[in-house]
Amino acid sequence: MTINSNENKTAMQEILLLQRSDNFCSLGNIFLHSPVMIRRRTFSLQRLLFFVPLLILMEQPAASQEHHSSVSSTWLILQTIPSLTWISLPAQINFALEWEATPVLYSFGMNRLDPRWHFMKVTQPERFAGSMEFNISAQLYTSKIGSSHWGFSGQIVTHLPLIERGEYLGLHLGAARYTIAGLSSTYLLGGVSTLFGFLHYTIKYSPVEIIWMHSVEFRFF
Amino acid sequence: MISGCNPLITRFIAKSFEDIPRDAETVATKIEHPILPHVGLSILWVGHATCLIQIGDKVFLTDPMFGNTAGLISKRRIEPGIAPSSIDKLDFILISHIHFDHLHYGSLEMLSKTAVMLMPPGSREYTPEFGFSDYRELHPWEIFESGGVRITAVPVNHFNGRYGFDASWSESDTFTGYVLEYQGKTVFFAGDTGYDSEKFKEIGKRFTIDAALIPIAPIEPRDFMRRFHTDPQEALQVFEDAHAKTMIPIHHRTFVQGLDSSLTYAQDQLKHLVSEQHLEGRVLILNVGEQKILIP
Numbered sequence: 001m002t003i004n005s006n007e008n009k010t011a012m013q014e015i016l017l018l019q020r021s022d023n024f025c026s027l028g029n030i031f032l033h034s035p036v037m038i039r040r041r042t043f044s045l046q047r048l049l050f051f052v053p054l055l056i057l058m059e060q061p062a063a064s065q066e067h068h069s070s071v072s073s074t075w076l077i078l079q080t081i082p083s084l085t086w087i088s089l090p091a092q093i094n095f096a097l098e099w100e101a102t103p104v105l106y107s108f109g110m111n112r113l114d115p116r117w118h119f120m121k122v123t124q125p126e127r128f129a130g131s132m133e134f135n136i137s138a139q140l141y142t143s144k145i146g147s148s149h150w151g152f153s154g155q156i157v158t159h160l161p162l163i164e165r166g167e168y169l170g171l172h173l174g175a176a177r178y179t180i181a182g183l184s185s186t187y188l189l190g191g192v193s194t195l196f197g198f199l200h201y202t203i204k205y206s207p208v209e210i211i212w213m214h215s216v217e218f219r220f221f
Numbered sequence: 222m223i224s225g226c227n228p229l230i231t232r233f234i235a236k237s238f239e240d241i242p243r244d245a246e247t248v249a250t251k252i253e254h255p256i257l258p259h260v261g262l263s264i265l266w267v268g269h270a271t272c273l274i275q276i277g278d279k280v281f282l283t284d285p286m287f288g289n290t291a292g293l294i295s296k297r298r299i300e301p302g303i304a305p306s307s308i309d310k311l312d313f314i315l316i317s318h319i320h321f322d323h324l325h326y327g328s329l330e331m332l333s334k335t336a337v338m339l340m341p342p343g344s345r346e347y348t349p350e351f352g353f354s355d356y357r358e359l360h361p362w363e364i365f366e367s368g369g370v371r372i373t374a375v376p377v378n379h380f381n382g383r384y385g386f387d388a389s390w391s392e393s394d395t396f397t398g399y400v401l402e403y404q405g406k407t408v409f410f411a412g413d414t415g416y417d418s419e420k421f422k423e424i425g426k427r428f429t430i431d432a433a434l435i436p437i438a439p440i441e442p443r444d445f446m447r448r449f450h451t452d453p454q455e456a457l458q459v460f461e462d463a464h465a466k467t468m469i470p471i472h473h474r475t476f477v478q479g480l481d482s483s484l485t486y487a488q489d490q491l492k493h494l495v496s497e498q499h500l501e502g503r504v505l506i507l508n509v510g511e512q513k514i515l516i517p
Contacts, residue, residue, distance in 0.1 A: 111348045161349075164326050220386070
């Protein structure tokens with residue numbers, strides 16, 4: 001964590017004081033005690049991350065929508081299996097179970113028979129061979145963060161294939177909004193995935209709150 | 222991935238790790254120009270299920286696999302019989318199913334973009350764009366015709382999915398065999414299949430097959446593999462059911478497969494059976510990289 005303003009210094013001093021005391025045990029405490037988490041301001045880089053890929057999407061030719069397999073009951077049941085996440089928060093490492101859903105994904109790396117737009121059901125190649133998606137997730141942390149075990153997030157992520165169309169190595173860039181312990185903050189995120197998209201390492205950075213998070217995820221969705 | 226909990230898979234992975242330090246066997250003489258100027262029917266075994274088939278002026282490549290590993294786990298034990306760059310003319314790519322050792326992205330990237338890629342239903346969701354001239358999914362018994370070539374997708378027995386967990390939600394069978402017909406010559410490519418008497422007898426009734434490319438491995442553990450993979454004895458039964466004139470065994474000697482005790486385990490069994498049943502002239506066991514002209 002770095003400090004770049006007087007206001008943040010004050011907040012950071014507060015966190016450091018909390019860290020020295022027994023009260024500090026989680027990111028939730030930071031959220032609850034730090035004034036930097038309350039402040040809201042427009043960040044132009046975030047806007048860029050949201051709107052530039054959208055403009056790129058609008059330039060793409062329409063894809064065939066003639067066929068796409070529908071959501072089956074087996075698929076639905078398997079979606080209840082959570083992904084496993086180890087997340088390094090500023091004050092602790094937490095293990096979490098995570099359930100994700102992809103309301104919409106635009107795939108730009110697949111063959112011309114495959115539709116470009118996908119809703120909810122997405123195969124690994126449709127995601128990792130090149131795509132941009134909006135996904136939402138709920139995290140159940142094994143340790144309490146603030147007053148809750150639960151966290152929620154929404155992300156817009158671009159997946160770019162690096163090796164074997166993303167199956168061996170993929171790069172992910174995007175922005176996320178996390179709500180933990182009832183407080184929200186926006187993060188820029190970047191990461192890599194391997195093992196056919198199942199294993200991820202992601203760094204998340206909140207430019208407003210100056211918070212770094214690292215996570216290793218065994219992602220199943 | 223869920224199937225990773227299975228003790229059989231664990232034993233297979235352990236067996237694959239033993240191979241990591243081993244170098245792949247080299248192919249002594251690689252054919253530099255495998256496309257022949259004048260030929261009736263020729264078949265070159267590249268390794269595994271990859272065969273370069275030439276009928277007259279048309280060139281077909283089955284399940285292109287030139288990679289060093291299948292699915293990051295199973296290491297290639299003998300290098301490909303030809304370089305992909307030597308295939309300077311390619312009309313059709315035939316994909317039997319979407320498993321890592323049959324739908325290999327890195328290999329498809331290396332191939333001529335003039336080809337039409339044919340694949341079983343459900344494959345489009347697993348196939349990135351490689352720039353080929355066309356992509357088609359064929360359902361069982363569906364026919365694709367182009368430039369006098371007639372390709373029929375034929376039913377076989379295998380299993381769905383690419384990553385394990387996705388096998389259970391496929392809505393149709395994402396595996397197939399193909400029968401190729403051109404200029405009066407017919408080739409049956411069985412892909413990867415278990416034995417099913419009815420299906421292969423039906424194929425035998427519908428076509429007069431000059432050459433059948435039939436998998437012979439993995440064999441062990443038989444109780445598990447039987448449903449999805451023909452062993453040498455069953456492969457010979459497929460050959461008989463389909464009434465083919467010549468059989469070329471495929472899907473062996475290239476990768477560690479199942480729990481077979483050696484790389485030549487299936488080939489050795491087939492040799493023994495061929496000798497026992499006096500099929501020497503009809504069953505041609507090719508070396509990796511060997512090209513056979515069946516009809517000049």
